[in-house]
Amino acid sequence: MESIKDKVAIIGMGCVKFGENWGKSLEDMIIEAAYEAYEDAGIDPKDIQAAWWGTCFAGHTGQIMASPLKLKYIPVTHVENACATGSEAIRGACYAVASGAADIVLALGAEKLKDTGFMGLPQTRPIATWSYRLTSQTPPAVFAMLATGYFAKYGLSHEEGKKILAHIAVKNHYNGSLNPKAHFQKEITLEQAIKAPMIAYPLGLYDSCGVSDGAAAAIICRADMAKKFRADPIYIKSMQIAQGPREGWLSQKYDFAHVEETWRGGNAAYKEAGIKNPRKEINIAEVHDCFGITELTIMEDLQFSPRGMVKEDVLAGTFTLKGDLPVNTDGGLKCFGHPIGATGLRMQYEVYKQLQGKAGPRQIKNPRIGLTHNQGGEPGAATVSVLITGNELG
Amino acid sequence: MESIKDKVAIIGMGCVKFGENWGKSLEDMIIEAAYEAYEDAGIDPKDIQAAWWGTCFAGHTGQIMASPLKLKYIPVTHVENACATGSEAIRGACYAVASGAADIVLALGAEKLKDTGFMGLPQTRPIATWSYRLTSQTPPAVFAMLATGYFAKYGLSHEEGKKILAHIAVKNHYNGSLNPKAHFQKEITLEQAIKAPMIAYPLGLYDSCGVSDGAAAAIICRADMAKKFRADPIYIKSMQIAQGPREGWLSQKYDFAHVEETWRGGNAAYKEAGIKNPRKEINIAEVHDCFGITELTIMEDLQFSPRGMVKEDVLAGTFTLKGDLPVNTDGGLKCFGHPIGATGLRMQYEVYKQLQGKAGPRQIKNPRIGLTHNQGGEPGAATVSVLITGNELG
Numbered sequence: 001m002e003s004i005k006d007k008v009a010i011i012g013m014g015c016v017k018f019g020e021n022w023g024k025s026l027e028d029m030i031i032e033a034a035y036e037a038y039e040d041a042g043i044d045p046k047d048i049q050a051a052w053w054g055t056c057f058a059g060h061t062g063q064i065m066a067s068p069l070k071l072k073y074i075p076v077t078h079v080e081n082a083c084a085t086g087s088e089a090i091r092g093a094c095y096a097v098a099s100g101a102a103d104i105v106l107a108l109g110a111e112k113l114k115d116t117g118f119m120g121l122p123q124t125r126p127i128a129t130w131s132y133r134l135t136s137q138t139p140p141a142v143f144a145m146l147a148t149g150y151f152a153k154y155g156l157s158h159e160e161g162k163k164i165l166a167h168i169a170v171k172n173h174y175n176g177s178l179n180p181k182a183h184f185q186k187e188i189t190l191e192q193a194i195k196a197p198m199i200a201y202p203l204g205l206y207d208s209c210g211v212s213d214g215a216a217a218a219i220i221c222r223a224d225m226a227k228k229f230r231a232d233p234i235y236i237k238s239m240q241i242a243q244g245p246r247e248g249w250l251s252q253k254y255d256f257a258h259v260e261e262t263w264r265g266g267n268a269a270y271k272e273a274g275i276k277n278p279r280k281e282i283n284i285a286e287v288h289d290c291f292g293i294t295e296l297t298i299m300e301d302l303q304f305s306p307r308g309m310v311k312e313d314v315l316a317g318t319f320t321l322k323g324d325l326p327v328n329t330d331g332g333l334k335c336f337g338h339p340i341g342a343t344g345l346r347m348q349y350e351v352y353k354q355l356q357g358k359a360g361p362r363q364i365k366n367p368r369i370g371l372t373h374n375q376g377g378e379p380g381a382a383t384v385s386v387l388i389t390g391n392e393l394g
Numbered sequence: 395m396e397s398i399k400d401k402v403a404i405i406g407m408g409c410v411k412f413g414e415n416w417g418k419s420l421e422d423m424i425i426e427a428a429y430e431a432y433e434d435a436g437i438d439p440k441d442i443q444a445a446w447w448g449t450c451f452a453g454h455t456g457q458i459m460a461s462p463l464k465l466k467y468i469p470v471t472h473v474e475n476a477c478a479t480g481s482e483a484i485r486g487a488c489y490a491v492a493s494g495a496a497d498i499v500l501a502l503g504a505e506k507l508k509d510t511g512f513m514g515l516p517q518t519r520p521i522a523t524w525s526y527r528l529t530s531q532t533p534p535a536v537f538a539m540l541a542t543g544y545f546a547k548y549g550l551s552h553e554e555g556k557k558i559l560a561h562i563a564v565k566n567h568y569n570g571s572l573n574p575k576a577h578f579q580k581e582i583t584l585e586q587a588i589k590a591p592m593i594a595y596p597l598g599l600y601d602s603c604g605v606s607d608g609a610a611a612a613i614i615c616r617a618d619m620a621k622k623f624r625a626d627p628i629y630i631k632s633m634q635i636a637q638g639p640r641e642g643w644l645s646q647k648y649d650f651a652h653v654e655e656t657w658r659g660g661n662a663a664y665k666e667a668g669i670k671n672p673r674k675e676i677n678i679a680e681v682h683d684c685f686g687i688t689e690l691t692i693m694e695d696l697q698f699s700p701r702g703m704v705k706e707d708v709l710a711g712t713f714t715l716k717g718d719l720p721v722n723t724d725g726g727l728k729c730f731g732h733p734i735g736a737t738g739l740r741m742q743y744e745v746y747k748q749l750q751g752k753a754g755p756r757q758i759k760n761p762r763i764g765l766t767h768n769q770g771g772e773p774g775a776a777t778v779s780v781l782i783t784g785n786e787l788g
Contacts, residue, residue: 072639075636076637076775077473077475077485078473078474078475078482079486080474081472088472091471092471092473095489099489099492101397101398101489101633241471242467242468243467244466245461245464261467377457380455381455381469
């Protein structure tokens with residue numbers, strides 16, 4: 001098997017300010033994200049040869065995105081894979097470019113969650129998200145099981161566990177406070193995080209991401225053409241997804257202390273990108289912190305920390321902006337909420353800006369290799385991508 | 395721009411009997427279609443490296459298909475593009491293989507329409523299928539406008555128009571009568587078609603497709619590996635989609651006598667495949683006859699008949715099993731209904747079997763090049779693929 005790893009690059013990205021965007025329609029956000037990306041890439045909208053559109057709640061055809069962008073009679077494909085939908089849009093775009101079917105394409109994800117309500121009444125497709133329904137479990141309840149399972153397996157008391165999670169919340173809120181595009185741009189204290197109202201034991205308010213509207217876009221192009229458009233394109237070295245069984249955490253086989261999909265997705269991505277030591281080689285990661293416990297276990301599943309030992313890295317500040325391996329430098333889902341179709345692309349946006357040295361007050365020092373991790377379902381699917389500033393990898 | 399045209403092949407296909415499959419669950423149909431395809435390809439389920447899953451009503455993650463097939467921790471992507479969903483599954487699979495990301499992948503589409511009702515209550519996503527809603531138009535009403543528009547533009551009286559449509563219905567029902575996998579396997583007469591109850595003027599019962607359950611699957615593989623699996627792989631020479639504006643036929647700009655998306659999608663596919671004279675070069679076509687008038691206009695939009703002149707070809711029997719260019723040899727949507735996610739793959743199944751000379755009593759004489767046309771939306775998107783028995787095209 002070959003790979004896509006020397007074939008595709010990102011030459012432009014756009015991202016709206018996430019939040020309660022009552023004053024913007026879905027179409028407004030689509031246009032804003034796409035045109036920031038066009039301008040960033042220095043291309044004309046007419047240069048787009050095909051497009052991939054990620055959304056869960058905004059309709060099931062490519063037309064929903066094609067119309068506001070006036071993309072006429074080119075291929076526009078809708079993809080959806082639960083919370084990993086945004087990453088699927090990029091993946092579809094990468095495969096098309098790597099296959100030779102197109103040279104320059106658009107990947108865009110958007111969601112209006114404030115209008116429709118996440119998992120609310122409009123989401124009534126018959127079999128969709130069935131495991132939540134069968135068990136009457138909301139996402140906080142499902143991920144709370146991961147927290148209690150992890151705490152139990154590694155002998156953390158409630159107080160110890162909550163403290164580790166609070167450090168993650170404080171870090172992500174600090175990062176978000178430096179980010180004008182975040183929904184929440186406010187620092188919090190450890191005490192606030194620990195004493196916050198309980199959402200689903202042991203997860204409190206600050207251990208959970210919010211509900212936001214948002215959109216983000218990427219222009220994907222053939223790697224060998226990328227430098228025609230800009231001096232600092234970012235290359236995509238791998239784009240992998242591991243899809244787990246539908247039963248997810250309903251299965252007794254889960255240990256509720258890790259996410260197998262993330263471990264497998266990470267391994268597949270490292271293999272494709274030629275990464276041998278993730279902890280040393282990855283310089284920045286944007287991961288799926290829908291809940292603090294998810295970020296915690298992702299650090300172990302992606303091999304950033306040894307099993308059961310992530311607490312030491314968290315307490316040592318490893319994942320802060322000044323640490324060895326900054327994680328969720330933009331504030332993560334914690335500060336951006338999770339407008340489903342947009343999240344995977346919003347992650348790419350941050351890694352792209354960081355690798356270009358254009359992340360403003362959040363900029364970390366000389367990152368060369370970045371990673372995104374976007375999880376879909378319960379857990380369902382884990383998508384992992386590796387981005388790089390040049391073609392340094394083999 | 396290169397193309398995918400020398401890179402991918404179909405090495406196996408499966409298709410369940412379409413119909414009112416009350417006795418089979420969605421999962422039963424998924425398994426049946428996939429295992430027929432595995433067996434046809436001579437592969438083990440474990441050989442599948444990634445999968446694309448097309449459905450509109452059966453849930454929005456790859457898990458829905460991954461679980462019954464026990465596809466564990468490989469990439470499984472859900473795609474959806476209204477009525478063209480099945481073709482999007484194949485297109486995603488083709489791009490992945492052509493990109494080098496995978497060698498052997500599965501594309502599968504399935505739908506249980508009898509349980510949920512097409513456009514029925516479970517379909518309540520907020521913006522989905524909005525143009526139907528805004529105008530309170532059902533699909534028969536939308537396509538009836540195409541019929542009245544076509545009849546008016548080309549001066550056909552109601553009687554003349556109905557007679558042409560009846561010939562299409564009789565042809566497709568005859569073809570379906572020879573097909574053990576069709577939902578409806580019964581011949582009808584011209585008189586029955588013409589005198590049938592009106593559904594949406596001028597479209598009658600036999601001018602409209604039914605409501606069925608179904609599933610179909612394809613194993614897509616690298617072209618250069620295909621002959622390891624079978625002596626008669628079928629190569630995919632082009633796979634194009636033209637996505638029209640969301641407004642569709644609500645726009646005053648439409649002439650209601652053709653479908654611009656189909657014309658553009660066909661042209662793009664012919665260009666990619668190197669086809670200069672579609673009428674002479676294409677030997678068999680499976681097209682989106684959701685209504686008789688759709689098949690009628692597709693014949694002109696795909697350049698099989700000159701504008702306004704298709705009636706002559708219909709009356710001359712050009713598109714019958716013994717004609718110059720047989721169309722919908724399996725009975726089409728007319729006899730298979732339109733289980734959305736399955737339709738595009740069901741079309742590929744028939745072309746694949748015909749090109750291999752394995753279509754039983756429906757077999758046409760020595761076809762070499764086949765085409766599928768799958769329309770999504772109002773009309774929204776037109777996907778056109780070109781399949782060939784060998785690498786004869788340039």
